[in-house]
Amino acid sequence: xxxxxxxxxxxxxxxxxxxxxxxxxxxxxxxxxxxxxxxxxxxxxxxxxxxxxxxxxxxxxxxxxxxxxxxxx
Numbered sequence: 001x002x003x004x005x006x007x008x009x010x011x012x013x014x015x016x017x018x019x020x021x022x023x024x025x026x027x028x029x030x031x032x033x034x035x036x037x038x039x040x041x042x043x044x045x046x047x048x049x050x051x052x053x054x055x056x057x058x059x060x061x062x063x064x065x066x067x068x069x070x071x072x073x
Contacts (some may be wrong), residue, residue, distance in 0.1 A: 007023060029062055031068055031069065034068045035064055035065065035068040035069070038063075038064040038067055038068060039061060039064045041062045042055070042063065043057075043060060
């Protein structure tokens with residue numbers, strides 16, 4: 001069995017790098033927007049509704065961060 005090495009050189013490597021960078025930039029923007037939308041929706045709830053979910057108003061940003069990024073702030 002013979003394997004032919006594939007080398008990305010010149011423009012194709014540059015195009016791949018640029019497209020990967022653009023993808024990650026778009027992904028970060030979507031995460032940022034989702035975080036702020038989640039914070040806004042949770043802030044619109046009253047204290048009783050937050051309490052029903054087991055949350056305090058001071059936990060809104062942490063919960064939103066966990067929901068979007070999957071890690072704690």
